[in-house]
Amino acid sequence: MLLVVLALLVWIAAWWLNARLANGAQAGTRAVQLLVPAIFGGTLLIVWELLVRGLGVPLVILPAPSVIAERFAGSIPILWADFSQTILKGALGGYIIGCGAAFVMAILVDRSDFLRRGLLPVGNFVAALPIVGTAPILVMWFGFDWQSKAAVVVVMVFFPMLVNTVAGLRETDQMQRDLMATYAASYWQSLFKLRLPAALPFIFNGLKISTTLALIGAIVAEFFGSPTVGMGFRISTSVGQLALDMVWAEIVVAALAGSAFYGLMAGLEKVLTFWHPSQR
Amino acid sequence: MKTFFAVLTVVAGIIGVWYLACVPMNIKGVLDAAEREGEQVTPATAKERRDASALGLVANNRFAMTRVWSVDRPRLPAPHQVAVELWQTTVEKKVTSKRSLIYHGKVTLTATLLGFGIGTLAGILLAVGIVHSKVMDMSVMPWAIVSQTIPIIALAPMIIVVLYSIGVQGLLPKAIIAAYLSFFPVVVGMVKGLRSPDHMQLDLLKTYNASTNHGFWKLRLPSSLPYLFASLKIGIAASLVGAIVGELPTGAVAGLGARLLAGSYYGQTVQIWSALFAAAILAAALVALLGLMERALLARMGVRS
Numbered sequence: 001m002l003l004v005v006l007a008l009l010v011w012i013a014a015w016w017l018n019a020r021l022a023n024g025a026q027a028g029t030r031a032v033q034l035l036v037p038a039i040f041g042g043t044l045l046i047v048w049e050l051l052v053r054g055l056g057v058p059l060v061i062l063p064a065p066s067v068i069a070e071r072f073a074g075s076i077p078i079l080w081a082d083f084s085q086t087i088l089k090g091a092l093g094g095y096i097i098g099c100g101a102a103f104v105m106a107i108l109v110d111r112s113d114f115l116r117r118g119l120l121p122v123g124n125f126v127a128a129l130p131i132v133g134t135a136p137i138l139v140m141w142f143g144f145d146w147q148s149k150a151a152v153v154v155v156m157v158f159f160p161m162l163v164n165t166v167a168g169l170r171e172t173d174q175m176q177r178d179l180m181a182t183y184a185a186s187y188w189q190s191l192f193k194l195r196l197p198a199a200l201p202f203i204f205n206g207l208k209i210s211t212t213l214a215l216i217g218a219i220v221a222e223f224f225g226s227p228t229v230g231m232g233f234r235i236s237t238s239v240g241q242l243a244l245d246m247v248w249a250e251i252v253v254a255a256l257a258g259s260a261f262y263g264l265m266a267g268l269e270k271v272l273t274f275w276h277p278s279q280r
Numbered sequence: 281m282k283t284f285f286a287v288l289t290v291v292a293g294i295i296g297v298w299y300l301a302c303v304p305m306n307i308k309g310v311l312d313a314a315e316r317e318g319e320q321v322t323p324a325t326a327k328e329r330r331d332a333s334a335l336g337l338v339a340n341n342r343f344a345m346t347r348v349w350s351v352d353r354p355r356l357p358a359p360h361q362v363a364v365e366l367w368q369t370t371v372e373k374k375v376t377s378k379r380s381l382i383y384h385g386k387v388t389l390t391a392t393l394l395g396f397g398i399g400t401l402a403g404i405l406l407a408v409g410i411v412h413s414k415v416m417d418m419s420v421m422p423w424a425i426v427s428q429t430i431p432i433i434a435l436a437p438m439i440i441v442v443l444y445s446i447g448v449q450g451l452l453p454k455a456i457i458a459a460y461l462s463f464f465p466v467v468v469g470m471v472k473g474l475r476s477p478d479h480m481q482l483d484l485l486k487t488y489n490a491s492t493n494h495g496f497w498k499l500r501l502p503s504s505l506p507y508l509f510a511s512l513k514i515g516i517a518a519s520l521v522g523a524i525v526g527e528l529p530t531g532a533v534a535g536l537g538a539r540l541l542a543g544s545y546y547g548q549t550v551q552i553w554s555a556l557f558a559a560a561i562l563a564a565a566l567v568a569l570l571g572l573m574e575r576a577l578l579a580r581m582g583v584r585s
Binding site: 040115121132139141223236242259 | 283564
């Protein structure tokens with residue numbers, strides 16, 4: 001009971017501290033803007049730990065953060081093997097193939113107004129569908145190893161990327177295109193010097209949406225059959241053994257990988273589209 | 281009108297590619313069946329055919345060409361096979377039958393809608409809190425954004441098993457996963473929407489001596505609706521995916537996810553494809569319904585679209 005009360009006190013104290021920081025004079029500075037969410041996240045972890053211990057929640061329902069951290073530190077080799085199987089081979093492989101194919105397709109489609117008109121609604125429609133459902137079919141076609149996971153990822157990221165790139169290639173206005181024409185620029189010159197740079201914010205939007213989709217596709221596809229390694233495999237078998245600390249360790253890996261992947265794309269965007277109003 | 285024809289052309293193109301793809305995908309199965317029937321096939325045994333390229337097989341066995349579209353358990357079913365299966369399992373079966381897709385669709389749909397309702401409500405409440413409290417904004421919002429980059433769906437099997445171990449099963453675990461998936465898009469979209477009124481409008485209300493409460497109901501809430509609906513459309517699609525994935529790990533007996541799983545266990549490809557299309561139609565219908573609601577609501581509010 002003492003621990004539960006302590007958890008409540010920690011929560012109130014941290015909230016009071018955050019309220020002081022957020023409404024104080026320093027609220028606009030970067031340090032405070034990072035500190036406040038960090039305090040909030042840390043408080044959540046402490047409260048979680050104290051509540052689990054205080055209420056005696058069994059391990060099969062919710063393990064405490066310290067238990068998860070211990071398991072994480074103790075099974076780095078397994079986690080690394082799962083990570084390289086699911087993320088590096090499945091998700092990343094599929095991501096590169098899918099986004100690359102969508103990009104090339106978008107440039108081809110963009111040459112024909114008729115095709116573009118037809119493809120955009122269809123692409124938007126497909127992008128909203130539960131494409132994860134193709135996983136059992138693709139696992140049947142490409143076998144249990146990472147190739148089938150990469151195939152699921154390709155299908156999942158293709159349409160969001162295609163729609164965004166096609167929309168981005170439309171971003172230049174008539175004046176800019178006319179200017180390129182007065183320079184006697186060829187199709188490829190105006191593509192590389194004007195239209196692709198103008199499309200970059202859209203392309204990166206597609207790339208950023210696709211990072212999450214890629215991880216989801218690679219993990220969920222493993223629920224339908226996988227070799228005895230991989231994050232989805234580990235999650236579903238550990239759940240079966242009620243080893244929830246292992247499941248949480250995998251979720252931590254997925255969260256870190258997802259944020260890092262997204263962060264990488266966002267960072268790249270910042271470097272390449274420094275001229276865009278949203279980045280200034 | 282021009283767009284309509286263009287879309288029609290693209291759809292026709294996709295169906296055409298699908299039919300063509302059936303030929304190399306199914307040719308080996310067709311030839312194996314033909315050999316068992318005692319027909320002349322080149323090369324003669326299944327072992328030799330395994331290493332042969334699919335296109336070469338097609339060229340050597342022209343007679344089998346037309347059969348690839350009517351195989352019993354094809355690797356890739358032809359579009360009309362899927363359409364026939366869809367028709368048979370929706371219209372011709374009784375709605376209460378275990379083989380009716382309408383029955384399975386209803387199971388998934390209830391979980392989706394329940395979860396979507398919970399997730400949307402919670403998301404809107406949190407967004408209102410974030411907009412009105414600076415502390416919440418600074419501490420919760422970064423986590424809400426980061427959480428969108430995490431494959432939350434990896435949690436699905438665990439949520440189901442944990443809830444099962446404390447005695448909750450059936451509809452609710454799936455609904456919770458669906459709620460979780462629709463929650464964050466709604467929070468992010470709604471916060472953006474509630475912040476969308478510009479300074480001029482907020483200042484105008486201030487000159488009217490309007491309270492925060494008035495400002496919320498008369499300005500912030502109405503102007504957030506377009507943003508809300510945009511994220512609702514994302515949210516409901518995510519909810520459906522959540523409900524389907526939530527059916528996978530427990531080996532559920534009912535629902536579209538269960539149909540997918542059963543189909544993949546027993547090699548019933550036509551069943552997988554028809555469940556997939558049922559899910560796609562359901563998703564499209566839900567998104568379209570939200571679109572109609574949006575249009576009606578915005579028209580009543582006098583927003584020019």
